[in-house]
Amino acid sequence: xxxxxxxxxxxxxxxxxxxxxxxxxxxxxxxxxxxxxxxxxxxxxxxxxxxxxxxxxxxxxxxxxxxxxxxxxxxxxxxxxxxxxxxxxxxxxxxxxxxxx
Numbered sequence: 001x002x003x004x005x006x007x008x009x010x011x012x013x014x015x016x017x018x019x020x021x022x023x024x025x026x027x028x029x030x031x032x033x034x035x036x037x038x039x040x041x042x043x044x045x046x047x048x049x050x051x052x053x054x055x056x057x058x059x060x061x062x063x064x065x066x067x068x069x070x071x072x073x074x075x076x077x078x079x080x081x082x083x084x085x086x087x088x089x090x091x092x093x094x095x096x097x098x099x100x101x
Contacts, residue, residue, distance in 0.1 A: 005034065012037045013047070016079075033079060046075040 006013040017032040034048035047054055055072040068074060 010039055012039070031078075031082060033075075035079060044076075044079065046072075046079050049075055 001015070001017050003015045004012055005015050014035050014037060015033070016035060018030055029050060032050045033046050035044050036047045037044050049055075055075060057072050058069060061069045
């Protein structure tokens with residue numbers, strides 16, 4: 001599901017989730033992200049991941065919350081790979097076959 005949450009002249013905040021057809025929901029929570037789109041820069045960044053908000057660009061490691069040092073980059077990389085997968089295969093119940101090798 002894709003929904004525009006907020007729109008300003010230079011940015012948009014969109015919610016992206018895959019609940020209806022997520023094939024692994026028995027053991028992995030379905031992805032649910034909020035993404036800030038910067039129109040002029042043609043850039044997107046994940047600002048919320050299932051309730052966790054605004055990660056720092058870099059964390060000291062180890063830390064009390066056990067964040068990974070490059071957690072923000074990992075969130076954005078996941079978004080990139082997830083959208084590429086959705087474009088290529090769609091959000092369909094047959095999706096697990098692309099994960100099995």
